Amino acid sequence: MVVEQLKRVMTKYRSILALVLAFVAVFFIGFSRPVWAKTKAKTPTYTSEQIAEIQAYASDVAAMRDRMSELQALIQKEDWTFVRNFIHGPLGELRFKMSSVARDLLPDAQKQARQVATDVFNNLVGIDRAAEQSDYKLAVRNYGLAIQNLDQFFTLIPKA
Numbered sequence: 001m002v003v004e005q006l007k008r009v010m011t012k013y014r015s016i017l018a019l020v021l022a023f024v025a026v027f028f029i030g031f032s033r034p035v036w037a038k039t040k041a042k043t044p045t046y047t048s049e050q051i052a053e054i055q056a057y058a059s060d061v062a063a064m065r066d067r068m069s070e071l072q073a074l075i076q077k078e079d080w081t082f083v084r085n086f087i088h089g090p091l092g093e094l095r096f097k098m099s100s101v102a103r104d105l106l107p108d109a110q111k112q113a114r115q116v117a118t119d120v121f122n123n124l125v126g127i128d129r130a131a132e133q134s135d136y137k138l139a140v141r142n143y144g145l146a147i148q149n150l151d152q153f154f155t156l157i158p159k160a
Contacts, residue, residue: 044106044107045106046106046158048160050104050158051158051159051160052160053104054101054104054105054157054158055157055160057097057100057101057104058101058154058157060097061094061097061098061101061150061153061154062154064090064091064093064094064097065150065154067090067091068091068143068146068147068150070086070090071083071086071087071091071127071143072143074086075127075131075136075139075140075143078134078136080131080132080134081131083127083128083131083139084128084131084132087124087127087128087131088128091124094120094121094124095117095118095120095121095124098113098116098117098120098153099114099117101113101153101157102114102117105156105157105158109156112156113153113156116149116152116153116156117153119145119149120146120149120150120153123142123143123145123146123149124142124146126138126139126141126142126145127139127142127143127146130142
């Protein structure tokens with residue numbers, strides 16, 4: 001009889017002990033961080049192939065940047081027809097090429113590069129409107145902003 005009572009008591013304690021151990025296990029598993037989560041996240045970087053590709057696209061943008069002095073000369077001469085032709089001709093693909101470079105950049109730089117590309121495009125539109133209205137001051141102002149924005153764009157491009 002004593003043995004039977006002891007068995008019943010032990011069965012109850014085993015159930016309670018199993019419940020307590022299960023709770024402790026769930027608590028530790030649920031609220032502890034796994035080892036892989038403790039390692040610092042690596043910041044994304046460029047591979048050498050990505051840098052080479054970005055710089056290849058950027059060289060096209062740099063060539064167009066170098067031609068901006070021709071646009072400046074046309075603005076200074078107030079040759080509005082050729083200003084508009086130059087914007088739509090040789091500089092016509094500038095936004096597309098800048099977007100191609102931006103697409104390959106890291107996410108933070110990508111967002112900035114897209115904004116700068118949009119700003120350069122808006123500056124060229126401003127020069128075009130100024131040429132349409134024969135407004136020298138507006139053309140010069142937008143030209144200066146376009147140069148500043150292009151230079152800012154090149155600061156976002158990774159170096160080899």
